Amino acid sequence: xxxxxxxxxxxxxxxxxxxxxxxxxxxxxxxxxxxxxxxxxxxxxxxxxxxxxxxxxxxxxxxxxxxxxxxxxxxxxxxxxxxxxxxxxxxxxxxxxxxxxxxxxxxxxxxxxxxxxxxxxxxxxxxxxxxxxxxxxxxxxxxxxxxxxxxxxxxxxxxxxxxxxxxxxxxxxxxxxxxxxxxxxxxxxxxxxxxxxxxxxxxxxxxxxxxxxxxxxxxxxxxxxxxxxxxxxxxxxxxxxxxxxxxxxxxxxxxxxxxxxxxxxxxxxxxxxxxxxxxxxxxxxxxxxxxxxxxxxxxxxxxxxxxxxxxxxxxxxxxxxxxxxxxxxxxxxxxxxxxxxxxxxxxxxxxxxxxxxxxxxxxxxxxxxxxxxxxxxxxxxxxxxxxxxxxxxxxxxxxxxxxxxxxxxxxxxxxxxxxxxxxxxxxxxxxxxx
Numbered sequence: 001x002x003x004x005x006x007x008x009x010x011x012x013x014x015x016x017x018x019x020x021x022x023x024x025x026x027x028x029x030x031x032x033x034x035x036x037x038x039x040x041x042x043x044x045x046x047x048x049x050x051x052x053x054x055x056x057x058x059x060x061x062x063x064x065x066x067x068x069x070x071x072x073x074x075x076x077x078x079x080x081x082x083x084x085x086x087x088x089x090x091x092x093x094x095x096x097x098x099x100x101x102x103x104x105x106x107x108x109x110x111x112x113x114x115x116x117x118x119x120x121x122x123x124x125x126x127x128x129x130x131x132x133x134x135x136x137x138x139x140x141x142x143x144x145x146x147x148x149x150x151x152x153x154x155x156x157x158x159x160x161x162x163x164x165x166x167x168x169x170x171x172x173x174x175x176x177x178x179x180x181x182x183x184x185x186x187x188x189x190x191x192x193x194x195x196x197x198x199x200x201x202x203x204x205x206x207x208x209x210x211x212x213x214x215x216x217x218x219x220x221x222x223x224x225x226x227x228x229x230x231x232x233x234x235x236x237x238x239x240x241x242x243x244x245x246x247x248x249x250x251x252x253x254x255x256x257x258x259x260x261x262x263x264x265x266x267x268x269x270x271x272x273x274x275x276x277x278x279x280x281x282x283x284x285x286x287x288x289x290x291x292x293x294x295x296x297x298x299x300x301x302x303x304x305x306x307x308x309x310x311x312x313x314x315x316x317x318x319x320x321x322x323x324x325x326x327x328x329x330x331x332x333x334x335x336x337x338x339x340x341x342x343x344x345x346x347x348x349x350x351x352x353x354x355x356x357x358x359x360x361x362x363x364x365x366x367x368x369x370x371x372x373x374x375x376x377x378x379x380x381x382x383x384x385x386x387x388x389x390x391x392x393x394x395x396x397x398x399x400x401x402x403x404x405x406x407x408x409x410x411x412x413x414x415x416x417x418x419x420x421x422x423x424x425x426x427x428x429x430x431x432x433x434x
Contacts, residue, residue, distance in 0.1 A: 247260055
């Protein structure tokens with residue numbers, strides 16, 4: 001998957017979920033508060049109806065007992081009746097009050113009914129109370145159940161939302177993955193499967209058309225470069241031969257000889273450059289197919305022998321740590337080019353009495369050399385015609401570009417690092433292909 005480009009970026013699914021939560025949480029909270037109040041109101045209404053019912057039954061009972069009955073003097077926390085001045089109230093007064101309760105040893109809430117009633121032309125103040133503790137406990141339990149149900153519903157919705165979103169967005173991530181791993185040479189193999197989403201199909205179509213156009217332009221440019229390089233070979237060879245003949249002319253002045261020698265040298269560099277470009281084109285066109293595994297140890301030992309004179313001229317100290325062989329599926333010419341370019345650079349850009357450290361095992365080939373040249377900027381590393389330093393002689397900057405081309409077309413990875421005035425190149429198999 002593609003990684004985030006910045007710390008402020010977040011994945012689409014995460015953003016979606018956050019927005020969903022920001023909208024859903026206030027809605028659920030408001031819904032919960034509303035339901036709580038509705039329950040509270042409903043329970044209060046039920047209790048009031050019970051109190052009125054009790055009052056009616058007491059009135060019926062009072063009518064059936066004599067006036068001097070001790071019942072007319074009862075006073076308890078939940079019931080009291082005592083004589084009062086008239087007139088009688090048409091409707092009872094219902095309200096919530098706080099009253100001390102012995103059992104709880106504290107003030108507890110009650111719902112109270114008060115009414116002046118008339119029994120056989122005598123007036124009494126009737127007070128009936130019911131404790132609200134049970135009602136509060138009931139509401140708390142209901143609120144807890146509701147909260148748990150809401151949280152469960154929310155979590156379930158988030159999970160389902162993420163699973164559905166992930167499934168819906170899968171084609172998008174597949175397309176993104178394909179584009180990320182895409183290399184120029186493989187563009188014509190690119191294809192996107194049909195999806196059930198119109199927008200994704202449209203995106204895939206646009207990507208397909210864009211890559212087709214890029215690949216088409218790339219092929220035209222590639223062919224043009226190859227043809228030009230091919231056509232240049234003959235006139236270059238003729239010019240070099242003519243200059244070599246001129247250099248043998250004894251009638252020429254020293255100044256003229258010098259000019260011809262410089263021109264010959266410039267043509268030689270142009271010829272090398274031309275050869276390098278054609279070589280890269282051949283690598284890109286898969287003209288060097290591996291027939292088997294190549295021993296990098298053997299190739300390295302061969303080139304150390306070939307470069308021995310140059311190493312001794314510069315008095316370089318070469319130390320090798322070869323623990324085991326690295327076997328790579330490479331064409332012999334490419335293996336030779338890879339090692340000779342890396343070793344050649346380590347010698348060329350070193351200073352007299354400098355050091356070269358080579359490490360080889362079944363995992364990697366590593367070459368490290370001391371140098372006065374600054375580190376190669378990442379933007380110029382492995383780029384054609386980019387030189388490590390502007391004053392570098394005899395370099396067309398193709399060496400590392402060829403190394404990179406060989407690595408890319410043969411499932412290899414090349415890494416570069418610079419530390420303590422040392423240039424370090426590491427070659428290993430590309431893990432993505434294994």
